[in-house]
Amino acid sequence: MNLQTVRRRLGTAIVGKHPGPDPAPRQVAPASTSVPGSRTLTEGFFDRFPTFLETSETSSYRWRLNLRHEAIFTENRDLLAGARVLDIASHDGRWSMAALEAGAAHVTGVEARPDLVANAEASLRKYDVDESRWRFVSGDIFEVLRDEQIEVDVVLCLGFLYHTLRHSELLTRVRQTGAQHLVVDTEIHRSDAPVMWLDEETVERQGNAVADELSVGDVVLTGRPSLSALEMLGRGQGFEMKGLSDWGGLLRDNPDADQVRDYRIGRRITCRFDRT
Numbered sequence: 001m002n003l004q005t006v007r008r009r010l011g012t013a014i015v016g017k018h019p020g021p022d023p024a025p026r027q028v029a030p031a032s033t034s035v036p037g038s039r040t041l042t043e044g045f046f047d048r049f050p051t052f053l054e055t056s057e058t059s060s061y062r063w064r065l066n067l068r069h070e071a072i073f074t075e076n077r078d079l080l081a082g083a084r085v086l087d088i089a090s091h092d093g094r095w096s097m098a099a100l101e102a103g104a105a106h107v108t109g110v111e112a113r114p115d116l117v118a119n120a121e122a123s124l125r126k127y128d129v130d131e132s133r134w135r136f137v138s139g140d141i142f143e144v145l146r147d148e149q150i151e152v153d154v155v156l157c158l159g160f161l162y163h164t165l166r167h168s169e170l171l172t173r174v175r176q177t178g179a180q181h182l183v184v185d186t187e188i189h190r191s192d193a194p195v196m197w198l199d200e201e202t203v204e205r206q207g208n209a210v211a212d213e214l215s216v217g218d219v220v221l222t223g224r225p226s227l228s229a230l231e232m233l234g235r236g237q238g239f240e241m242k243g244l245s246d247w248g249g250l251l252r253d254n255p256d257a258d259q260v261r262d263y264r265i266g267r268r269i270t271c272r273f274d275r276t
């Protein structure tokens, strides 16, 4: 049976009506339960560590990074004191530095682009962080986690989950680190159903995927899970989603914030998983 026939049998009403890249109605960041005014930010992490505003070409906007720091670190500070941390796709070291500043005992950052690893190392040295507390590995996260037994307490998977289609494999490797906690910051597909939005991206851009053993040429297949798909993926590897960070409150209390539209419209979230 050829594709045309399959389409005809399924009915053009379904197949012909392409839902578009994100069919959900415009929704806003989840309603906040925090007290109005309690999430106002005057001085953020990146005002204290401004080097990171210069060492990346990928969304390194002051407001965006400062609010992401609030959502990722201020809200999960309890996880980090004394913890061994794995920072997946550690980029220029921005979040490895934040984890160390939040009290992590040690951070291993894994980043595929060597120039970004060099930037991370230079910045942590610049800020005089003891070299016994950090290590950056230049390599594909899938290969590194397959070849090295990295044991940690907390895994940070920030800005990476929608740059791969290998979610289950990644979460299996995360489980194998022994981590009790996982913090994820990711774009999501705004559907109530547990679906994965497939896409493809080229490897040229600094913030995109790199070619890996499953990709062909310079295009990598990616998947953006819906929230319920993300929950299901976590559960499949023994991680329960414990809550979403308070983007509603952060955006309510910082009305001047720019470059955060994806969080504002609920297309991107920050969440925490605990090992069951």
Ligand SMILES: C[S@@+](CC[C@H](N)C(=O)[O-])C[C@H]1O[C@@H](n2cnc3c(N)ncnc32)[C@H](O)[C@@H]1O
Residues within 6 Å of the ligand: 058, 088, 089, 090, 091, 092, 095, 110, 111, 112, 113, 116, 139, 140, 141, 142, 158, 159, 160, 163, 185, 206, 207, 208, 209, 210, 212
């Ligand atoms: C959008 S950036 C996110 C950077 C940072 N974690 C953040 O949240 O701000 C994605 C990063 O993933 C890295 N990356 C892409 N594919 C990778 C892979 N297979 N293994 C390790 N890092 C990868 C890219 O080089 C880039 O630094």
